[in-house]
Amino acid sequence: xxxxxxxxxxxxxxxxxxxxxxxxxxxxxxxxxxxxxxxxxxxxxxxxxxxxxxxxxxxxxxxxxxxxxxxxxxxxxxxxxxxxxxxxxxxxxxxxxxxxxxxxxxxxxxxxxxxxxxxxxxxxxxxxxxxxxxxxxxxxxxxxxxxxxxxxxxxxxxxxxxxxxxxxxxxxxxxxxxxxxxxxxxxxxxxxxxxxxxxxxxxxxxxxxxxxxxxxxxxxxxxxxxxxxxxxxxxxxxxxxxxxxxxxxxxxxxxxxxxxxxxxxxxxxxxxxxxxxxxxxxxxxxxxxxxxxxxxxxxxxxxxxxxxxxxxxxxxxxxxxxxxxxxxxxxxxxxxxxxxxxxxxxxxxxxxxxxxxxxxxxxxxxxxxxxxxxxxxxxxxxxxxxxxxxxxxxxxxxxxxxxxxxxxxxxxxxxxxxxxxxxxxxxxxxxxxxxxxxxxxxxxxxxxxxxxxxxx
Numbered sequence: 001x002x003x004x005x006x007x008x009x010x011x012x013x014x015x016x017x018x019x020x021x022x023x024x025x026x027x028x029x030x031x032x033x034x035x036x037x038x039x040x041x042x043x044x045x046x047x048x049x050x051x052x053x054x055x056x057x058x059x060x061x062x063x064x065x066x067x068x069x070x071x072x073x074x075x076x077x078x079x080x081x082x083x084x085x086x087x088x089x090x091x092x093x094x095x096x097x098x099x100x101x102x103x104x105x106x107x108x109x110x111x112x113x114x115x116x117x118x119x120x121x122x123x124x125x126x127x128x129x130x131x132x133x134x135x136x137x138x139x140x141x142x143x144x145x146x147x148x149x150x151x152x153x154x155x156x157x158x159x160x161x162x163x164x165x166x167x168x169x170x171x172x173x174x175x176x177x178x179x180x181x182x183x184x185x186x187x188x189x190x191x192x193x194x195x196x197x198x199x200x201x202x203x204x205x206x207x208x209x210x211x212x213x214x215x216x217x218x219x220x221x222x223x224x225x226x227x228x229x230x231x232x233x234x235x236x237x238x239x240x241x242x243x244x245x246x247x248x249x250x251x252x253x254x255x256x257x258x259x260x261x262x263x264x265x266x267x268x269x270x271x272x273x274x275x276x277x278x279x280x281x282x283x284x285x286x287x288x289x290x291x292x293x294x295x296x297x298x299x300x301x302x303x304x305x306x307x308x309x310x311x312x313x314x315x316x317x318x319x320x321x322x323x324x325x326x327x328x329x330x331x332x333x334x335x336x337x338x339x340x341x342x343x344x345x346x347x348x349x350x351x352x353x354x355x356x357x358x359x360x361x362x363x364x365x366x367x368x369x370x371x372x373x374x375x376x377x378x379x380x381x382x383x384x385x386x387x388x389x390x391x392x393x394x395x396x397x398x399x400x401x402x403x404x405x406x407x408x409x410x411x412x413x414x415x416x417x418x419x420x421x422x423x424x425x426x427x428x429x430x431x432x433x434x435x436x437x438x439x440x441x442x443x444x445x446x447x448x449x450x451x452x453x454x455x456x
Contacts, residue, residue, distance in 0.1 A: 010095060011064065012068070012100070014103070015027070015108055022074060025070070025071070026071060030067040030069060037100075172186050174186070178248075181247050182292050182339070183241055184239070185249065189446045194445075195252060214451045215262065218271065234271060236259065237296075238275060240289050242254070242445060259445045270311070279300075291346045292346045298351065298403075299349060301409070323355050325351055326351075327350040328347060328348070356414070357384075361379055364380045366378075376421040381415065382416065389415065390439075392418070392419065392439075392441075393424070393426050
């Protein structure tokens with residue numbers, strides 16, 4: 001049985017501390033007569049702040065059977081993490097002169113400890129090593145000595161170590177496939193799940209509705225642009241998992257059901273281009289995909305550029321006939337960091353110097369809102385073989401113009417003006433401003449779960 005002193009103590013927890021360490025949220029028990037307690041930080045209100053009480057927490061009522069209220073404590077200055085961890089600074093609740101301590105929940109406390117460790121390791125030389133030693137954790141960090149061998153790696157003097165197929169990255173975003181290929185298999189788009197076939201009529205209906213939305217948007221965009229006299233092309237690039245399913249760490253039998261269905265609906269239409277057949281029938285001596293990256297190799301991007309030119313009026317792919325990938329470089333990829341804290345180099349066969357004249361490529365306009373999405377860049381090339389203006393709405397498969405692994409590298413050298421806006425919807429206002437000769441919308445298989453809005 002609880003004694004009188006325990007009965008007087010109010011229950012509660014601080015569940016969350018904001019990233020800027022200025023706001024505490026949690027719940028606290030109400031007083032005997034339903035009154036809200038006086039909340040403060042420190043037994044003597046050492047830190048001035050404002051408190052806002054909210055509604056009762058039904059989860060607390062169900063679990064503990066007590067009347068309670070949610071609260072938020074806000075402070076002008078950031079709170080000291082160390083004081084919270086050492087419990088020299090705590091939230092208190094007072095009712096009828098009785099002071100109760102409101103502790104941190106276990107998740108909030110663990111989060112604070114993690115923040116403190118990261119802060120110490122970043123700001124104090126040797127702190128990281130001391131923490132690992134105190135916890136008896138061996139330091140397997142490879143980046144510590146990487147600068148000593150960076151030039152060696154970039155020259156191609158590399159050694160190969162075997163890893164088991166299917167090994168997942170620690171964050172479960174990527175896996176190791178066959179022949180040294182790394183594959184994106186998870187992430188925000190739940191890529192693995194996208195390959196699962198519909199299990200019932202409801203799921204099949206939902207998939208069909210999504211596919212029809214894609215078809216409707218492509219056709220309405222094409223009509224709107226055709227009315228303006230501008231040819232339109234929607235291109236969809238398959239996932240590396242789909243294109244290299246024979247090397248994949250998962251049992252992949254074909255494209256995702258949604259990609260397959262859209263391909264069926266848009267088959268043989270002039271304004272839609274899927275590279276699925278091209279990669280399924282790949283026969284080149286050079287691979288079409290990078291081993292350590294989610295993107296194509298220069299050979300894959302070159303093949304896609306040729307296919308695109310075949311679909312655009314007055315853009316004969318013959319301008320790429322003499323391109324030979326005789327150069328060799330060794331580069332890191334975007335999947336390397338998913339597994340290790342050092343680069344993983346892969347050999348790339350790149351165009352010979354001077355294959356396409358890039359002496360007069362100029363970045364004429366650049367807008368970057370702080371990340372890639374919504375960025376807009378315009379490159380001008382007065383020596384380009386195709387005197388046309390192309391406007392692309394796409395993502396990293398076009399991207400910048402510095403690497404032949406990206407379609408943007410080829411387009412900046414092929415067209416006299418290459419406009420690239422990083423969005424998944426055709427911006428008709430921008431089309432009217434730019435008045436391009438061609439408009440291309442590009443996406444990749446995993447992004448198809450979010451169909452674009454119709455062009456307006």
